[in-house]
Amino acid sequence: xxxxxxxxxxxxxxxxxxxxxxxxxxxxxxxxxxxxxxxxxxxxxxxxxxxxxxxxxxxxxxxxxxxxxxxxxxxxxxxxxxxxxxxxxxxxxxxxxxxxxxxxxxxxxxxxxxxxxxxxxxxxxxxxxxxxxxxxxxxxxxxxxxxxxxxxxxxxxxxxxxxxxxxxxxxxxxxxxxxxxxxxxxxxxxxxxxxxxxxxxxxxxxxxxxxxxxxxxxxxxxxxxxxxxxxxxxxxxxxxxxxxxxxxxxxxxxxxxxxxxxxxxxxxxxxxxxxxxxxxxxxxxxxxxxxxxxxxxxxxxxxxxxxxxxxxxxxxxxxxxxxxxxxxxxxxxxxxxxxxxxxxxxxxxxxxxxxxxxxxxxxxxxxxxxxxxxxxxxxxxxxxxxxxxxxxxxxxxxxxxxxxxxxxxx
Amino acid sequence: xxxxxxxxxxxxxxxxxxxxxxxxxxxxxxxxxxxxxxxxxxxxxxxxxxxxxxxxxxxxxxxxxxxxxxxxxxxxxxxxxxxxxxxxxxxxxxxxxxxxxxxxxxxxxxxxxxxxxxxxxxxxxxxxxxxxxxxxxxxxxxxxxxxxxxxxxxxxxxxxxxxxxxxxxxxxxxxxxxxxxxxxxxxxxxxxxxxxxxxxxxxxxxxxxxxxxxxxxxxxxxxxxxxxxxxxxxxxxxxxxxxxxxxxxxxxxxxxxxxxxxxxxxxxxxxxxxxxxxxxxxxxxxxxxxxxxxxxxxxxxxxxxxxxxxxxxxxxxxxxxxxxxxxxxxxxxxxxxxxxxxxxxxxxxxxxxxxxxxxxxxxxxxxxxxxxxxxxxxxxxxxxxxxxxxxxxxxxxxxxxxxxxxxxxx
Numbered sequence: 001x002x003x004x005x006x007x008x009x010x011x012x013x014x015x016x017x018x019x020x021x022x023x024x025x026x027x028x029x030x031x032x033x034x035x036x037x038x039x040x041x042x043x044x045x046x047x048x049x050x051x052x053x054x055x056x057x058x059x060x061x062x063x064x065x066x067x068x069x070x071x072x073x074x075x076x077x078x079x080x081x082x083x084x085x086x087x088x089x090x091x092x093x094x095x096x097x098x099x100x101x102x103x104x105x106x107x108x109x110x111x112x113x114x115x116x117x118x119x120x121x122x123x124x125x126x127x128x129x130x131x132x133x134x135x136x137x138x139x140x141x142x143x144x145x146x147x148x149x150x151x152x153x154x155x156x157x158x159x160x161x162x163x164x165x166x167x168x169x170x171x172x173x174x175x176x177x178x179x180x181x182x183x184x185x186x187x188x189x190x191x192x193x194x195x196x197x198x199x200x201x202x203x204x205x206x207x208x209x210x211x212x213x214x215x216x217x218x219x220x221x222x223x224x225x226x227x228x229x230x231x232x233x234x235x236x237x238x239x240x241x242x243x244x245x246x247x248x249x250x251x252x253x254x255x256x257x258x259x260x261x262x263x264x265x266x267x268x269x270x271x272x273x274x275x276x277x278x279x280x281x282x283x284x285x286x287x288x289x290x291x292x293x294x295x296x297x298x299x300x301x302x303x304x305x306x307x308x309x310x311x312x313x314x315x316x317x318x319x320x321x322x323x324x325x326x327x328x329x330x331x332x333x334x335x336x337x338x339x340x341x342x343x344x345x346x347x348x349x350x351x352x353x354x355x356x357x358x359x360x361x362x363x364x365x366x367x368x369x370x371x372x373x374x375x376x377x378x379x380x381x382x383x384x385x386x387x388x389x390x391x392x393x394x395x396x397x398x399x400x401x402x403x404x405x406x407x408x409x410x
Numbered sequence: 411x412x413x414x415x416x417x418x419x420x421x422x423x424x425x426x427x428x429x430x431x432x433x434x435x436x437x438x439x440x441x442x443x444x445x446x447x448x449x450x451x452x453x454x455x456x457x458x459x460x461x462x463x464x465x466x467x468x469x470x471x472x473x474x475x476x477x478x479x480x481x482x483x484x485x486x487x488x489x490x491x492x493x494x495x496x497x498x499x500x501x502x503x504x505x506x507x508x509x510x511x512x513x514x515x516x517x518x519x520x521x522x523x524x525x526x527x528x529x530x531x532x533x534x535x536x537x538x539x540x541x542x543x544x545x546x547x548x549x550x551x552x553x554x555x556x557x558x559x560x561x562x563x564x565x566x567x568x569x570x571x572x573x574x575x576x577x578x579x580x581x582x583x584x585x586x587x588x589x590x591x592x593x594x595x596x597x598x599x600x601x602x603x604x605x606x607x608x609x610x611x612x613x614x615x616x617x618x619x620x621x622x623x624x625x626x627x628x629x630x631x632x633x634x635x636x637x638x639x640x641x642x643x644x645x646x647x648x649x650x651x652x653x654x655x656x657x658x659x660x661x662x663x664x665x666x667x668x669x670x671x672x673x674x675x676x677x678x679x680x681x682x683x684x685x686x687x688x689x690x691x692x693x694x695x696x697x698x699x700x701x702x703x704x705x706x707x708x709x710x711x712x713x714x715x716x717x718x719x720x721x722x723x724x725x726x727x728x729x730x731x732x733x734x735x736x737x738x739x740x741x742x743x744x745x746x747x748x749x750x751x752x753x754x755x756x757x758x759x760x761x762x763x764x765x766x767x768x769x770x771x772x773x774x775x776x777x778x779x780x781x782x783x784x785x786x787x788x789x790x791x792x793x794x795x796x797x798x799x800x801x802x803x804x805x806x807x808x809x810x811x812x813x814x815x816x817x818x819x820x
Binding site for chain 1: 729816
């Protein structure tokens, strides 16, 4: 099996129970034996939901289901399985989502449109609805507060550690909680990836506020990371708000000043989870931030940053501790965005390696090579054209990435 | 050192001398010791030239030079070096091209605007003009007909074999010759790569005909290949026409019916060289064609095809003999082009693995896995939407790619 990421935290962070939500974990035997592969989360009545999904033109059946269910803005349960993505499974896939949601709605006692589904794993193999139906009642009967760590572990595929994050924040003097778990590993790119993230708060957000908040937060976090530039069929981020925080009046307006601290805390949770995903990128041994400034716009800065962050040849150089800034020049040049070779400056960490269209006069190969041995690498590019700035995160490209992805199905 | 590609031909093809052109190879000691690293080709007066270059916003000094020289449409010499790309070398880089061209023009006795330059190798290190100046006179004195095989070898960087191709074709009953050499290896992507190709014919083409012909031919060959999706700063394809073929009247109109066979032969040469480049992709062990049909347009078909051909996770699966067609679905979905999951069909070779949005009912894992062990893999996708079709070529992503590109500079 794959070695655990060197970035794996010593222990799963403390995620306290969220009022209004209960969790159960089980074994549906979807792909693995003797492994938890299914999570049921049940929410109190009144829970709202917002979400965002893969931009893939070939989305999974579960993504289709959630997109449709999201219109109602209400949630009573979330069912997640690993081991099978239920993607490109045609009519059978649709039947599986329908039957799964029906089974959950029966046991919970709610409408099927209040059920949310997510599946991750192999694409193209039918997911047996019977396996889901067979465990739903048992899961429901065992639902209890807490259980976040086990849930984060149950949704893993090639992840080497479970990913969680939690913040408490004040809304009008009262404390509210934001918990999140995620899974990632490969096919991680903007507009998400084989990337699932579920965030739950007890703050009383209207569905439209939840939807807007999670959309903005994803743009700066899950949409700013890449492992391999690949986008999966199943990417899903959902934000559930149970509204059970005590003494907090409902928040129905995105401009509500009480949201300020909450937004910041939500952004911290999504960015923390996004970074954990990159650090657990398949085979990753280095965590790399790419900042582009001086671009004509933020959008342009992001495009250039992703051109670097998705460059196989640059990422391979980083894996080899190689301060190969020529490949940074290459990746800036190929991005197709406004750039002027002779205004370009490049830093590795604090070391400026190139300026004014050529190698920095003070360039030291020894100094730069020593920096490249770090397991956290910061690349900064100044295009010298405007005020657009953005940062994205990626990892290096190692032989292990190739090994993992040559063997995944077998 | 790197193992020679399993696709390396047993021997370099036979490239006869082209009338009106002489070649010399030498050692300028640019990066390597005891290795030929510079090629001078001298053309008779009357030679025309057309070319196409990288779309990088950070082109090399040699690319800048050639773009400017191409306006004249006349060529008397081509000077190529390996070991240093003279890219991102600022004012020094420009001085080096100016001094190199001046040295060649002096020894050949022509204008500097008739000199073409190409450099390949490390980016960002100044290329010492003195090293070029020191060898130019000697090269000129040794220029002789032939020498194509040695020239192809001298321009290699991480290539594991020299690349050449030749065709003879009739124009109005007379025989004309088309020879080409190329180098590639990494940073190979549409709009070329660390990719140099030089094609010489004795056909009497006007400069505008040469320019149009090479532009069209590149679109279907060098612009239809990818190793890693990376585009170098130095990509250059030049077509020289010496006009020395006997008894062939000048061709000044692209619609000239005498060009029909010539176009086909030129396309064969460029496609042969492009395929050789992909087969020698860094670490490549499999040669992969990706055909997309049923797209809304050819342009759309190409975008989807490149989405597959540049997918790290799909290429890693191919390296592992894994018939992972789920990743084909993923790559179709992420291309951003019109696609309908439920009309999609996918073949590996002649084996249809998916149809109508799900796995083919007749799918056999054993059969497909056996096919994946081939060293030539054909992936076909039918989008079922329209009549747009295109084919691109790539290679698998192996651990060797990562190893080569983590160590290139050291």
